Amino acid sequence: MSEHDSILQLTGVVLLALATGAWTVGLIRVLRRGRAEASWPATDRLPGLPRQQGAGPGVEAVELTPAERAAFTGLVRRFGEGH
Template identity: 60%
Template sequence: MPEHVAPLQLIGVTALALATVAWVVVLTRVLRHTRREAAAWHTARVLPLHPHQLQAGPPRESVELTPAEQDAFAGLVRRLGGR
């Protein structure tokens, strides 16, 4: 024990040091517990940013044309192609 320090001062510094250590331990446990609860709550409430899309668009349709329809379409394309 240092000669120039009163016993009451040593007791006070020791008490403050023990209180600081206890405060750090309690604060660490509370923060860990809160972080675990927040993570559990967050994983339970995660919402996707975009809704899941089943397909990009409507299904593609195709129709077989008769030879007369094919000729009419070809004539239409020739007429519109000249513009």
């Protein structure tokens, strides 16, 4: 810095350098902690949530009439053409 810089400018540069250093150290600690937690089993990742008791509802299927099937085929063709 030159001799013409004010004390506020010098203080600002020092504070920015300290803040950058603190941010870098904090980021490194968070990344290391995240890497260590990633090695845990998947069941322990969210201990605050209750376990899922069973599977979701069964899959439902409905048979379409020939007219409904033809209408669906027409829609698929229209969407396939970019309309």
